[in-house]
Structure formats: C-alpha cells, structure tokens
Amino acid sequence: MNEKIVYRIGLAVAVALCAALFSPVLEALLFQTRHLEAMTRDWFALLCHQEPARSCRLFGVFLPVCARCTGLYTGFLVAWSLWRLVPEKRRRLPVSNAVLFIGIAPMCMDGVLNLAGIVDSPAHLRFLTGFMFSAVAARSLWPALLEAVSLLKSLSGKKSASDENAVTRAGPEDQPHIFTGEELWKGRY
Amino acid sequence: MERSLLTRAILTGGIASGVLSGIPLLGYPNCCCCCIWYIMGGMIASYVVVYYSPFYPSDGSGALAGLGAGALCGLINSIMNMLFQLVSPSQLDPETIEPFLQNLPPQFQDSFLQGLQQGTSFVSIIIGMFFLILVSCAVATFGGLLGIRIFRPLRMMAPAAWPPPGQYPWPPFYGPGPGQGQPPGPSGGAPPAPSGYQNPTQEPGTSPETGRPEEGHSEEDKKGPGEQGPNSGGSIPPGWGGP
Numbered sequence: 001m002n003e004k005i006v007y008r009i010g011l012a013v014a015v016a017l018c019a020a021l022f023s024p025v026l027e028a029l030l031f032q033t034r035h036l037e038a039m040t041r042d043w044f045a046l047l048c049h050q051e052p053a054r055s056c057r058l059f060g061v062f063l064p065v066c067a068r069c070t071g072l073y074t075g076f077l078v079a080w081s082l083w084r085l086v087p088e089k090r091r092r093l094p095v096s097n098a099v100l101f102i103g104i105a106p107m108c109m110d111g112v113l114n115l116a117g118i119v120d121s122p123a124h125l126r127f128l129t130g131f132m133f134s135a136v137a138a139r140s141l142w143p144a145l146l147e148a149v150s151l152l153k154s155l156s157g158k159k160s161a162s163d164e165n166a167v168t169r170a171g172p173e174d175q176p177h178i179f180t181g182e183e184l185w186k187g188r189y
Numbered sequence: 190m191e192r193s194l195l196t197r198a199i200l201t202g203g204i205a206s207g208v209l210s211g212i213p214l215l216g217y218p219n220c221c222c223c224c225i226w227y228i229m230g231g232m233i234a235s236y237v238v239v240y241y242s243p244f245y246p247s248d249g250s251g252a253l254a255g256l257g258a259g260a261l262c263g264l265i266n267s268i269m270n271m272l273f274q275l276v277s278p279s280q281l282d283p284e285t286i287e288p289f290l291q292n293l294p295p296q297f298q299d300s301f302l303q304g305l306q307q308g309t310s311f312v313s314i315i316i317g318m319f320f321l322i323l324v325s326c327a328v329a330t331f332g333g334l335l336g337i338r339i340f341r342p343l344r345m346m347a348p349a350a351w352p353p354p355g356q357y358p359w360p361p362f363y364g365p366g367p368g369q370g371q372p373p374g375p376s377g378g379a380p381p382a383p384s385g386y387q388n389p390t391q392e393p394g395t396s397p398e399t400g401r402p403e404e405g406h407s408e409e410d411k412k413g414p415g416e417q418g419p420n421s422g423g424s425i426p427p428g429w430g431g432p
Contacts, residue, residue: 147252
C-alpha cells in the first residue's frame with residue numbers, strides 16, 4: 001500500500017511539472033497561440049534563470065526553463081516511471097553513496113565550471129547532466145520515501161502488519177539493520 | 190524519531206531556506222545553481238535530525254524532514270515573493286522579452302504579450318506558487334537524504350565531537366524545554382535533557398544525574414542491550430557511537 005501511495009504521488013508530481021514544461025509546445029502545435037509560452041515563464045521564474053541562449057526550443061517555442069532544468073524534470077519523470085519495472089526486492093534497497101556521487105558529480109562539475117566561466121557547455125550536455133542527476137535522485141528517493149511514509153504512519157499512531165518491515169530492510173522495528181558505511185559505499189545489501 | 194524532533198528539523202530547515210530564497214538578491218542562487226537553497230534546507234533539516242536524534246537516523250527520517258522543510262520553504266518563499274511584488278512590483282523589461290519577440294512570427298506576438306499580462310493574474314500566481322512548492326518539496330527531500338548520508342557517518346566517526354545520544358543540550362533559541370526551569374548559569378554544565386527524551390545510555394534504575402543505582406533497584410532488573418526496545422532507555426545501538 002505504501003508503495004502505491006508513494007509511486008502515484010511521485011508520478012503525479014513529475015507529470016504535472018513536465019506537463020507545465022511542455023504545455024507551450026502543445027499549445028503552439030494545436031491552437032497556434034503563444035499564451036502559455038509567456039505564462040509558464042512566470043510560473044518557473046523563481047526556479048530557473050530562463051536565459052533564452054541556454055534554453056531548449058521545440059518547434060520554434062522556447063521552453064520556460066533552461067536545458068539543465070529540462071533534463072532534471074524529464075529525468076525525474078522517466079526514472080520514476082520505471083519504478084514498476086524494478087523487481088520488488090530491489091525497490092526497497094538504498095542506493096549506495098558511490099552511485100549517488102556518480103549521479104551528482106557531473107552536474108555539479110558542469111555547473112561550477114560554467115559559473116566560473118571556464119567552459120560554456122552546450123545545451124545537450126547540460127540536458128544530459130541534469131537528466132542523470134534527477135534519474136539517480138529519483139531512484140535514491142524510492143526506499144527513503146517508503147521509510148518516510150512508514151515513519152509518518154508510526155508518528156500519527158497508524159501502523160499495520162504490512163508496515164512492520166517497511167522501515168528497514170529486514171528484521172522487526174526494534175532491531176533495525178544498520179547499514180554500515182562500508183556496505184553503503186560498496187553497495188552490499 | 191519523535192514528533193518534536195521532526196517539527197524542530199522542519200522549522201529550522203524550512204525557515205532558514207525559505208527566508209534566504211525569498212529575499213530578492215539572496216534568492217538568485219536558486220535560479221542559477223539548481224535550487225541550491227532548497228537543497229540546503231533539506232540538509233539543514235537532516236542535520237538537526239542527526240544532531241539531536243538519540244537513535245540511529247534512517248534515510249527515511251532525513252527524507253521526511255527534508256520534505257517538510259521543502260514545503261515550508263516553498264510557502265515562505267512564495268509569500269515573501271508576493272510581498273516584495275506588492276511593495277515594488279517588477280515591470281516588464283523590454284530587453285528580457287526582446288529575444289522572444291524577435292523569434293516569434295508577427296501573428297504570435299500579440300498572444301505572447303497577452304500571455305505576459307495574464308501571467309500577473311491571481312490564478313496564475315497561485316499556479317506558480319503550486320509549482321514552486323512542488324519543486325521545493327522534491328528537491329528538499331533529496332537534500333534531506335543527502336544530508337543524512339553526509340552527517341550520519343560524521344557522527345559515527347567522531348562521536349566525541351557530538352553530544353552523546355540523549356544528552357544533548359536544549360537549544361537556547363527554543364526557550365526552556367518542557368519541564369525545565371531556568372537554564373543553568375555559566376558554572377553549570379549542559380542543561381538536563383527535556384523530559385520527553387529518553388537517554389539510551391542511562392541504565393534503568395540509575396539516577397540520571399549521578400549514574401549510580403537508585404535505592405530499591407537490584408541487579409536482576411538490569412537487562413542486556415539486546416533485550417530492550419528502542420524507547421526503553423537501553424544501551425546505544427551498535428555502530429551508533431557514544432562517549
């Protein structure tokens with residue numbers, strides 16, 4: 001039950017964001033107007049610099065966020081949608097720190113080098129680094145959010161038999177399995 | 190994790206990152222560094238969880254604290270942004286929209302300008318707030334997870350640098366803790382832990398101040414570390430460190 005709740009909420013969030021992102025393109029293709037191209041820029045104004053030189057253009061329509069943010073949103077949607085394809089046993093396993101680092105480092109390096117003015121990354125590289133970052137982030141959030149839902153239920157006093165094993169990988173609640181640093185770094189579960 | 194600890198973590202992370210994001214110039218890193226303040230809000234919340242949790246904090250506790258901090262941060266950010274817009278409304282800068290108008294065919298320029306005007310309507314502002322809160326929740330949740338992964342090993346590696354589990358000082362800016370009187374003077378040590386928190390290092394039947402067995406408690410009442418649950422004041426979980 002926890003998995004369905006978490007999956008549906010995450011999917012709804014990802015779909016809503018991507019729908020807002022690509023709605024100007026749909027509007028231009030279907031209705032031949034550009035209202036949403038301007039309105040969506042206001043919606044995402046606090047989340048992105050929205051520089052046209054660093055934004056993607058689809059069918060002549062500027063997307064309301066930059067290429068990196070476009071990669072972030074689409075990567076999250078794609079990765080989250082693949083939840084159901086992952087075997088159930090592996091869904092609850094935490095992502096190792098090494099995988100997190102591999103997912104985060106390219107985007108951080110790209111951002112820092114661009115901010116410092118050392119390089120000027122092309123749009124497709126920004127898109128790819130953002131895509132990779134959010135794909136790894138989505139994958140790492142699955143088990144954490146399952147635990148968070150169980151924790152929330154225990155804090156509100158609601159617990160069910162199926163939630164007993166949701167908090168940790170194995171064992172009852174009073175004897176949680178503690179992943180050591182070595183296990184997390186080497187991905188041994 | 191206790192509810193008060195979660196509340197404290199959410200308030201600390203949410204208010205700090207929300208205020209930083211809401212101030213016009215200080216909030217610019219959110220735009221150019223991929224919502225860095227929201228990530229920091231989640232990391233601050235998870236830091237509070239790791240610092241004050243008497244037990245080993247799981248990834249879920251960091252994610253939950255980050256989620257709450259993100260929601261609060263998004264709310265504060267959007268409210269502050271609206272207030273600043275009321276005080277000094279930003280006007281359309283022709284240089285900003287010129288690149289778009291140049292690339293637009295003439296038949297679309299009017300609809301684009303109409304869309305810009307409609308973007309300042311109440312419904313559009315509410316939709317913008319909604320997306321802001323969504324993104325801040327998602328990003329801060331990940332920030333909370335990152336924070337747990339960073340701060341948890343630090344506490345395990347250097348337990349002496351952190352307050353022992355359950356014996357942390359009550360932060361002064363939250364006021365006196367429940368059941369506490371005046372905070373101790375300069376000559377006193379750390380104030381006693383609030384009454385709602387368990388001290389896993391304290392053995393049952395011992396005085397919390399001296400650590401010595403109290404009268405009426407015998408050796409038979411003492412149980413081993415593996416025989417007690419997490420909330421019964423037993424020993425520190427393995428790997429969690431201690432004094």
